[in-house]
Amino acid sequence: xxxxxxxxxxxxxxxxxxxxxxxxxxxxxxxxxxxxxxxxxxxxxxxxxxxxxxxxxxxxxxxxxxxxxxxxxxxxxxxxxxxxxxxxxxxxxxxxxxxxxxxxxxxxxxxxxxxxxxxxxxxxxxxxxxxxxxxxxxxxxxxxxxxxxxxxxxxxxxxxxxxxxxxxxxxxxxxxxxxxxxxxxxxxxxxxxxxxxxxxxxxxxxxxxxxxxxxxxxxxxxxxxxxxxxxxxxxxxxxxxxxxxxxxxxxxxxxxxxxxxxxx
Ligand SMILES: O=C(O)CCC(=O)C(=O)O
Ligand SMILES: [Fe+2]
Numbered sequence: 001x002x003x004x005x006x007x008x009x010x011x012x013x014x015x016x017x018x019x020x021x022x023x024x025x026x027x028x029x030x031x032x033x034x035x036x037x038x039x040x041x042x043x044x045x046x047x048x049x050x051x052x053x054x055x056x057x058x059x060x061x062x063x064x065x066x067x068x069x070x071x072x073x074x075x076x077x078x079x080x081x082x083x084x085x086x087x088x089x090x091x092x093x094x095x096x097x098x099x100x101x102x103x104x105x106x107x108x109x110x111x112x113x114x115x116x117x118x119x120x121x122x123x124x125x126x127x128x129x130x131x132x133x134x135x136x137x138x139x140x141x142x143x144x145x146x147x148x149x150x151x152x153x154x155x156x157x158x159x160x161x162x163x164x165x166x167x168x169x170x171x172x173x174x175x176x177x178x179x180x181x182x183x184x185x186x187x188x189x190x191x192x193x194x195x196x197x198x199x200x201x202x203x204x205x206x207x208x209x210x211x212x213x214x215x216x217x218x219x220x221x222x223x224x225x226x227x228x229x230x231x232x233x234x235x236x237x238x239x240x241x242x243x244x245x246x247x248x249x250x251x252x253x254x255x256x257x258x259x260x261x262x263x264x
Pocket of ligand 1: 162176225238240
């Protein structure tokens with residue numbers, strides 16, 4: 001137990017965050033439930049952040065770069081609606097990505113991802129009993145790179161929640177913008193009028209402030225969000241930590257092919 005605690009203590013800012021404190025986890029849960037987002041700034045300690053940026057920079061040349069076209073709902077063209085309807089409005093996103101199997105096995109990213117204390121903390125905050133890695137060798141930990149002009153366009157996530165760690169901010173742009181509870185997927189209310197207004201610029205979104213080293217938990221299923229284009233030569237680098245609430249689940253083959261350009 002002490003050994004595991006020591007390992008985690010070398011990665012995160014233990015003076016600020018005690019992940020084994022159940023009261024702290026409950027406080028984080030309340031904040032996530034209320035705001036739809038939880039940010040823990042300076043989550044990574046300074047040494048870890050430096051090490052992970054170096055690691056990520058070294059891995060950048062192996063990244064798989066994609067340009068994808070999608071609607072905000074991440075669904076296929078729907079011929080029940082006109083081509084100009086907002087459900088069929090195509091947006092472009094572009095980014096580079098490296099996968100779990102391209103990250104060194106002794107990387108602090110893997111230690112954090114596999115830490116029982118970290119997993120129990122996240123499970124308590126998102127209200128799951130336990131969390132499991134993806135069955136396939138690619139999808140659990142991804143490092144995203146956005147170079148000059150690259151952006152992640154407006155979308156609602158398919159997943160219940162996302163865990164991210166920002167490693168490097170660009171000189172300009174790369175801003176995370178969102179609108180909480182902008183549709184109700186459970187009730188099949190898609191808020192076409194609201195989305196139309198957002199895409200034509202007549203609604204101003206909220207902005208999430210995150211600095212390198214910040215851990216973000218975000219419920220993006222009903223909260224529309226985007227990351228604005230990177231400006232300048234310094235890449236935006238962000239890690240996505242993905243878990244399932246059941247063991248043995250792989251990301252779909254079509255998603256792996258689209259995001260990673262390979263299946264394994
Ligand atoms: O890059 C980010 O901060 C958010 C990423 C995101 O929204 C996603 O991967 O679905
Ligand atoms: Fe997202």
